[in-house]
Amino acid sequence: MEKPIEELSFEDALKELETIVSRLETGEAPLDQAISLYERGDKLRRRCANRLDAAQARIESIRLDSEGRAAGTQPFAAG
Template identity: 75%
Template sequence: MDTPVETLSFEDALKELEAIVHRLETGDETLDKSIGLYERGDKLRARCAERLDQAQARIEAIRLDADGRPAGTRPFVAG
């Protein structure tokens, strides 16, 4: 949980987010701990959304021919 969110893969961020959600759902954490978990979870959620957006942009970079079939790709440029 000390790993910077920005360096996590989608899969690792999602696993940690699921663990945080489970911990929060149990209601066993103190208020301060719950707030910290929520803040970390929000960062993880944003990281997952960012990674999904990047994946979608790469998929959309596939060029289609006149019949709508994939005809190649163009380089994905992250903005």
């Protein structure tokens, strides 16, 4: 049974996405299964993209002082 996408870590979601892409590239999956794989792969791709965007926003929220040194961080609420 597949784990809900919302519960997957970034690494697990990426690994599953890579597996799906490999299966689709072989062309051996029946059409119905290929469509289901594609749909899950798209959801996994969006999950990974959202996690990366959240990480980037956290990095960008680091404040710098006048000399370019990290002076603190601003809170970031991932959506």
